[in-house]
Amino acid sequence: MRFIFTILLLLFGSASVAQGIRVGSKKFTESVVLGELARLLAVQNGLRAEHKKELGGTRILWKALHGGDIDIYPEYTGTIQQEILAGKKFNNFSEIEKYLNSIGLSVIVPLGFNNTYALGMLKSRAKEFGITKISDLRKHFDLVFGFGNEFMDRGDGWPALRRRYRLPQKDVRGLDHDLAYRGLVGGSLDLMDLYATDAEIEYYDLFVIKDNLNHFPEYNALYVYRTELEKEYPEFVKSISALRGRIPDSKMIRMNKRAKIDGIPAAQIASDFLNEEFKISIRVKTDSFWSRLVKNTNDHLLLVLISLSAAIFISIPLGIFSVRHPRIGQIVISVTGIIQTIPSLAILVFMIPLLGIGAGPALMALFLYSLLPVVRNTHSGIIDIPKHLIESADALGMTDFEKMRYVQVPLAARSILSGIKTAAVINVGIATLGALIGAGGYGQPILTGIRLDDIGLILEGAVPAALLALLVQGGFDLLERIVLPRGLRLKD
Amino acid sequence: MIELKNVSVSFGRKQVLNDFNLIFPVQKISILIGPSGCGKSTIVRLVNGLLTPDSGKVIFDKEELSTANVRDMRLKMGYVIQEGGLFPNLTAEENITLMASRRLKWSKSKISLRVEELCTLTHFDEENLNKYPAQLSGGQNQRVSLMRALMLNPDFLLLDEPFAALDPIIRSGLHVSLLEIFQKLRKTVIMVTHDLHEAAYLGDNIVLINDGSIVQAGSINELIDNPSDPFVTRFIEAQRSHLPEAKK
Ligand SMILES: Nc1ncnc2c1ncn2[C@@H]1O[C@H](COP(=O)(O)OP(=O)(O)O)[C@@H](O)[C@H]1O
Ligand SMILES: [Mg+2]
Numbered sequence: 001m002r003f004i005f006t007i008l009l010l011l012f013g014s015a016s017v018a019q020g021i022r023v024g025s026k027k028f029t030e031s032v033v034l035g036e037l038a039r040l041l042a043v044q045n046g047l048r049a050e051h052k053k054e055l056g057g058t059r060i061l062w063k064a065l066h067g068g069d070i071d072i073y074p075e076y077t078g079t080i081q082q083e084i085l086a087g088k089k090f091n092n093f094s095e096i097e098k099y100l101n102s103i104g105l106s107v108i109v110p111l112g113f114n115n116t117y118a119l120g121m122l123k124s125r126a127k128e129f130g131i132t133k134i135s136d137l138r139k140h141f142d143l144v145f146g147f148g149n150e151f152m153d154r155g156d157g158w159p160a161l162r163r164r165y166r167l168p169q170k171d172v173r174g175l176d177h178d179l180a181y182r183g184l185v186g187g188s189l190d191l192m193d194l195y196a197t198d199a200e201i202e203y204y205d206l207f208v209i210k211d212n213l214n215h216f217p218e219y220n221a222l223y224v225y226r227t228e229l230e231k232e233y234p235e236f237v238k239s240i241s242a243l244r245g246r247i248p249d250s251k252m253i254r255m256n257k258r259a260k261i262d263g264i265p266a267a268q269i270a271s272d273f274l275n276e277e278f279k280i281s282i283r284v285k286t287d288s289f290w291s292r293l294v295k296n297t298n299d300h301l302l303l304v305l306i307s308l309s310a311a312i313f314i315s316i317p318l319g320i321f322s323v324r325h326p327r328i329g330q331i332v333i334s335v336t337g338i339i340q341t342i343p344s345l346a347i348l349v350f351m352i353p354l355l356g357i358g359a360g361p362a363l364m365a366l367f368l369y370s371l372l373p374v375v376r377n378t379h380s381g382i383i384d385i386p387k388h389l390i391e392s393a394d395a396l397g398m399t400d401f402e403k404m405r406y407v408q409v410p411l412a413a414r415s416i417l418s419g420i421k422t423a424a425v426i427n428v429g430i431a432t433l434g435a436l437i438g439a440g441g442y443g444q445p446i447l448t449g450i451r452l453d454d455i456g457l458i459l460e461g462a463v464p465a466a467l468l469a470l471l472v473q474g475g476f477d478l479l480e481r482i483v484l485p486r487g488l489r490l491k492d
Numbered sequence: 493m494i495e496l497k498n499v500s501v502s503f504g505r506k507q508v509l510n511d512f513n514l515i516f517p518v519q520k521i522s523i524l525i526g527p528s529g530c531g532k533s534t535i536v537r538l539v540n541g542l543l544t545p546d547s548g549k550v551i552f553d554k555e556e557l558s559t560a561n562v563r564d565m566r567l568k569m570g571y572v573i574q575e576g577g578l579f580p581n582l583t584a585e586e587n588i589t590l591m592a593s594r595r596l597k598w599s600k601s602k603i604s605l606r607v608e609e610l611c612t613l614t615h616f617d618e619e620n621l622n623k624y625p626a627q628l629s630g631g632q633n634q635r636v637s638l639m640r641a642l643m644l645n646p647d648f649l650l651l652d653e654p655f656a657a658l659d660p661i662i663r664s665g666l667h668v669s670l671l672e673i674f675q676k677l678r679k680t681v682i683m684v685t686h687d688l689h690e691a692a693y694l695g696d697n698i699v700l701i702n703d704g705s706i707v708q709a710g711s712i713n714e715l716i717d718n719p720s721d722p723f724v725t726r727f728i729e730a731q732r733s734h735l736p737e738a739k740k
Pocket of ligand 1 (some may be wrong): 527532533
C-alpha cells in the first residue's frame with residue numbers, strides 16, 4: 001500500500017515539470033494582467049514562459065512560489081504584511097524585504113499603484129442612508145455586507161475592521177469578489193469590499209466610503225520572485241525590474257477597465273501597455289474557441305482518467321480486502337469516507353506542500369475522492385451476495401481465491417461498476433476545481449468567465465463538463481451491458 | 493462411513509446439538525427427518541465442514557475432518573441445498589464443470605463425456621446446458637445442482653431438502669430420478685427432508701430427530717410398527733394423508 005502510494009506521488013508529482021519562466025497569478029483580473037506582463041517580458045527575452053493563471057488564493061500562490069512551482073507572481077505589500085506574514089511583527093516594508101531575502105525571495109517594489117482595500121456601496125444607497133465615512137455604518141446595523149473570502153479573515157480584514165470601528169452588522173457573507181459586484185448591483189448586498197483599482201467602481205458608479213480612522217494599510221503592487229532567478233535568467237529580472245514605478249493608479253484602473261468592461265484579453269492589454277510604455281512590441285495570439293476547447297478537454301480528461309484508473313486499481317483490491325478482514329475493512333471504509341467529507345478545495349490545498357501546484361495535486365485529490373464509492377461498492381457488493389451461494393462455493397471445495405474469482409467478484413460486478421460510475425461522475429465535477437491550483441480543465445474558462453462576468457466563457461466550461469458527465473454516465477451504462485456476466489442481466 | 497462422535501454445537505446461548513452421536517453407513521441412504529429447527533441442516537453442515545463443532549469429531553472412515561483436509565474432503569462430497577446454490581453468473585454447464593475444469597484441469601473431452609453421462613442420468617436435456625439458472629425452471633435447476641454435486645463422482649452425497657421448494661408434480665418426477673441414481677451409483681447418502689413420504693420412498697435408514705436428539709432410527713416400517721416414543725407416532729400421524737376415503 002505504501003509502495004503504491006509512493007508510486008502515485010512520483011507519477012502525480014512529476015506531472016508539473018516545466019522550464020523557463022513560470023508565472024503565477026490570482027484569480028482576479030488585475031493579477032492576471034500583471035501576470036501576462038511578466039509572461040510577455042519573458043517571451044520578449046526569448047524564454048519559454050508559462051502563466052498559471054487564476055490560482056485559487058494567496059496561500060496557494062505563496063506555497064507554489066516557496067515550493068519552486070512558480071518563479072514569480074504579482075503581490076501587494078499589504079497582503080504580505082497582513083496575510084502572508086500576519087504572525088510576524090515588522091516596523092516597515094524594508095524589514096519585510098530583508099526577511100523575504102533571507103528565505104530566498106526578492107521583490108520588485110513598488111510598481112506604482114496602491115490597490116488598497118476600501119468599502120463601497122451604490123451611490124444611491126449611500127445617499128439614502130447618509131453614509132460618507134465608515135464610522136457612519138455604526139447606525140445602520142441591518143445592512144447586508146458581502147466580502148471577498150480572503151477579506152473575511154485577513155489581518156486587516158472584516159474582524160479587525162469591525163473591532164476598529166465597533167460595527168454592529170451581523171449579516172456578513174463571504175463570497176467571490178467578482179460575484180459580490182453582481183450582488184451589490186442586483187440589490188442582495190448593500191456593501192462590499194473594493195480594491196481601489198477596480199474598474200467597476202467607476203463603471204457601476206459606486207461610492208467609496210471614507211476610511212476615516214485610516215484602518216487599511218497600503219497595498220502597493222509588487223512582483224515577488226525566487227531570488228535564484230537573478231542567476232538563472234538575469235536578463236528577465238532586468239526587464240521586469242524596469243516596471244518599477246511605471247504603473248500608476250490611473251494606468252492600472254484603465255487596464256482593469258479594458259479587461260473587465262471592454263472584454264479585451266489580458267495578453268492584448270499587457271502587450272499594448274508594453275508597447276506604449278517601453279516601445280516593446282510583442283505579438284499576442286489569442287486561442288480560438290476550438291483550440292481552447294480541445295486543450296481544456298484534454299486537461300480535464302487526463303485528470304479524470306488517470307485519477308480514476310488509479311483509484312479503481314487500488315479500490316477493488318481494497319474492497320475485497322475489507323471483506324476478508326472485516327475489522328481493518330471497517331477502518332478502511334471509514335477513512336475513505338472521512339476523506340470524502342473533506343471539502344474538495346481543502347484537499348487540493350493540502351496537497352500543495354506535497355505535490356506543488358498543477359495536475360499533480362489535482363490528480364491526487366481526485367484519486368482520493370474516487371476511493372470511497374469504489375471501495376464501498378466493492379465491499380457491499382460482495383457482502384450482499386446471498387449466503388447460500390457463498391456456502392455452495394465453499395462446499396464445492398473452492399479456495400478463497402477461486403471463490404473471489406468465479407463467484408464474489410462477478411456477482412458484485414454490478415455494484416462495483418456502479419461505484420466506479422459514481423466516482424467518475426463526481427470526478428468530472430470536482431475536476432473543474434483543478435483550475436484553482438493550476439491543473440487546467442473545464443474549470444479554467446469558468447474561472448475566467450466569473451472573473452470577467454462573461455456568461456459565454458462560463459458556459460464554455462460548464463456545458464462541456466455537464467456533457468462529459470452525461471457521456472460518462474451513458475458510457476458506463478453501455479459498459480455494464482458488455483462486462484456484466486450475461487446470466488446477471490437476464491432477470492433482476 | 494461417516495461418524496459424528498460426541499459432537500456439540502451451539503449458536504450463542506442456544507445449544508443445538510449436545511454430545512451427539514450418529515453413524516451414516518457406507519453406501520446406504522440415510523434420511524434425517526424431524527420438525528423444522530431440530531438440527532438437521534446443522535448435522536449436514538458439520539459433515540461438509542461449513543460448520544465446525546464446539547467439541548467432538550466428524551470422522552470419514554478413519555480420517556477426522558479438520559481445517560487442513562476439509563477442502564480436499566469436499567471434493568469427495570456432493571452437496572445440494574434447497575435454494576440450489578447455482579451461481580447465476582454461470583451457465584448450467586459452467587456451474588457443473590467449474591471445479592473439474594478450473595481446479596482439476598480435466599481435459600475438454602473428459603468433461604464433455606462426463607456431462608453427457610450426467611444429463612442422461614438426471615434426465616436433463618443437453619440443449620439446456622448453455623442456459624443460465626435464471627432461464628431454467630426450479631426443477632431443471634435442481635437437476636443441474638444434482639449434476640454439479642455428482643460431477644467429480646464423489647463418495648458422499650449430501651442433500652439438504654433439495655426438493656422442498658418445488659411443486660408436487662415436479663418433485664415426484666425428481667424422486668423417481670433420484671431413486672434411480674441412488675440405485676445405480678450406490679453412494680453414501682445423507683438426505684434431509686421433513687416429508688415422511690419422501691423419506692419412506694428414498695431412504696434405507698430413517699433417523700427421526702427432535703430438538704437436537706435422535707428419537708428413533710430404523711426403516712419406515714420399524715418406525716410405524718415399533719415406535720420408541722409417542723413423538724414418533726405423533727410425527728407419523730401428522731403426515732398421514734387426510735384425503736377422504738371415497739376419493740382415494
Ligand atoms: N447460524 C446460526 N445462528 C444462530 N442460530 C442458528 C444458526 N443456524 C441454525 N441455528 C439454529 O439452530 C437450530 C437448528 O437449525 P437447523 O439445523 O438449520 O434446523 P433444521 O432442522 O430446520 O435444518 C435452529 O433453532 C436454528 O434457529
Ligand atoms: Mg434445514
